[in-house]
Amino acid sequence: MRRYVAFWGAFASRAAVQFETRRHVGANAITLPCTVGDARNNHRRRSHARRPLAEPGNAEQLAAEVAALDNRACLAAHGELAVYCADSRDIPHLLQEIGRLRELTFRATGEGTGRARDIDLFDSYYQHLFIWHNVRKEIVGAYRLGEADKIVARYGKKGLYTRSLFRFGRPLLAQLNPALELGRSFIRPEYQRSFTPLMLLWKGIGAYVADNPQYRVLFGPVSISADYQTVSRQLLVDFLTANSYLPELARFVRPRRPFRQTMRHRNIALTIPTDAEQISQLLEQLEHDGKGMPVLLRQYLKLGGRVLGFSVDRAFANVLDGLIMVDLTETDPKVLARYMGRTKAAQFLAHHAASQAQAAG
Known part of the structure; x- marks a missing residue:
C-alpha cells in the first residue's frame, strides 16, 4: 500500500501548480496534492444549472x-x-x-439531476x-427496486x-x-449519522x-460522486478492478460513457490495497472533508459484490457509476442472516441448494 501511495504522490507532484491537502489519521499523516485541474474540473461538475x-x-x-397500504407492504420495523x-x-x-428528497440528498454530495x-x-x-418515521410523519430514505x-x-x-x-443484452x-x-x-442528510436507516x-x-x-x-x-477528487475516483476504480472485477460477466457489458483515466501507470509496478478499510483510509487522507469509501459501495462489497464496469452519468452531475452484481447465494451466511434473519436466510439458501441439485440432475 505504501508503494501505491508513493506513486500517486510522485505523479501528482509533477503538476505545474498544486494545492496541498493534509489529513491526519492517528499519529500518521500523508500529504497528497490536488491540482488546479482537479479544482477546475470539480467546479465544472458542480456548476450545471439547478432548479x-x-x-x-x-x-x-x-x-x-x-x-x-396493505399490511403486507410493511417489510420491517425498528x-x-x-x-x-x-x-x-x-x-x-x-x-x-x-x-x-432524492434530489435534496444527492445535491448535498455533488450529484443530482438539477x-x-x-x-x-x-x-x-x-x-x-x-x-417512514411514524412519529415525525416523514420519509427517511428509499430504494428503487425492479424485478428485472x-x-x-x-x-x-x-x-x-x-x-x-x-x-448489454441477452447474454x-x-x-x-x-x-x-x-x-x-x-x-x-439528517439521518445519516445513524446506521439504523440503511x-x-x-x-x-x-x-x-x-x-x-x-x-x-x-x-x-x-x-462515486463527482465531489471526490479525480485521483480518488481513479484509486477506487483501480481497487475495484483489481479486487472485485468479474471478467466472465463483464465481457458482456459496455459503458455508454467510459471513465477516462488521465493518469497512465501501466508500466509501473503497484501494490494496490486489497482491503476496503485500507482504501477507505487512503481516501480519507486525500479528500478535503475526510470522506472515505462511499457507504453504499462498502455495503455491496460486504455482501460479496462484483464489478462489471464503470460509466459516467452526465445527466446526474457526472457521477461515476460502477455496475455491481451480488449473488446472494455466495454472500457470507452470517451477513445474509443479518438482513433476512437466521431462519429465512437458511430457507433461502436451502431453496437454491435444492434447485442446483435438481438442475444437476
Whole structure:
C-alpha cells in the first residue's frame, strides 16, 4: 500500500501548480496534492444549472397514503421507523416526496439531476422501498427496486434503468435473471449519522428476497460522486478492478460513457490495497472533508459484490457509476442472516441448494 501511495504522490507532484491537502489519521499523516485541474474540473461538475427544490409534501397527506397500504407492504420495523414496499400507483404523493428528497440528498454530495424532483419514467413501473418515521410523519430514505425478468418481458431490455448507463443484452441477462435491479438509494442528510436507516432498508430488501426467493441476484449502479477528487475516483476504480472485477460477466457489458483515466501507470509496478478499510483510509487522507469509501459501495462489497464496469452519468452531475452484481447465494451466511434473519436466510439458501441439485440432475 505504501508503494501505491508513493506513486500517486510522485505523479501528482509533477503538476505545474498544486494545492496541498493534509489529513491526519492517528499519529500518521500523508500529504497528497490536488491540482488546479482537479479544482477546475470539480467546479465544472458542480456548476450545471439547478432548479429550486420542490416544496415538501403535506405530512398528513403522506401519512394517509402510508395508512392505506396493505399490511403486507410493511417489510420491517425498528422503533419509530418502518420500511414499506409499494407500487407507484399506490403512493402518488409519497413518490413525489421521494423524488424531492432524492434530489435534496444527492445535491448535498455533488450529484443530482438539477430538477426540482428526481423522478423519471422508470419510477412509474418500478417498486419503491421507503422508510417512514411514524412519529415525525416523514420519509427517511428509499430504494428503487425492479424485478428485472418481468421488466424485460414487458418493456424489453431498454426498460431497465441500468441499460441507460451500460450497453448489454441477452447474454448478460441470461446469466443474471431472475434478478432484482436496485438503484436511486438515499438516506436524507439528517439521518445519516445513524446506521439504523440503511440497515433497515437492507432488512427490507432481505424480507423482499425471502418472500421471493427466486431472486438470488441483485444488480445495479453504485455511485462515486463527482465531489471526490479525480485521483480518488481513479484509486477506487483501480481497487475495484483489481479486487472485485468479474471478467466472465463483464465481457458482456459496455459503458455508454467510459471513465477516462488521465493518469497512465501501466508500466509501473503497484501494490494496490486489497482491503476496503485500507482504501477507505487512503481516501480519507486525500479528500478535503475526510470522506472515505462511499457507504453504499462498502455495503455491496460486504455482501460479496462484483464489478462489471464503470460509466459516467452526465445527466446526474457526472457521477461515476460502477455496475455491481451480488449473488446472494455466495454472500457470507452470517451477513445474509443479518438482513433476512437466521431462519429465512437458511430457507433461502436451502431453496437454491435444492434447485442446483435438481438442475444437476
